[in-house]
Amino acid sequence: MRAIQSVYIVEPDNQGWIIERLMRDVATELSARGIATRIGNGEQYGGEDVVFNSRFLTALATPRARVNSLFITHVDDRSKEKDLVASFDRFNSFVCMSP
Secondary structure, eight states: OOOOOEEEEEOSOOOOOHHHHHHHHHHHHHHHTTOEEEEEOGGGOOSOSEEEESOTTSOOOOTTOSEEEEEEOOOOSHHHHHHHHHTTTTOSEEEESOO
């Protein structure tokens, strides 16, 4: 399998929250490791290997991406748990911030 060379971080809108700051830290680290990284809304996807969705509750899978990934902050109620479980067949990578 070919190594990951590019990542697109989906960020619906930058409101200056901690999630946006975390995604910029992720982008900086990926770039420092030689992985081309861009951040934007879902419509700006440009064929990157990985689509990394910063908000799991509103994420849409991108069929053209090699890897569709979700960033999961926390699941603190049954409704969020059900939404997450329902996404298992559409996404193939899950990055969890907490247990």
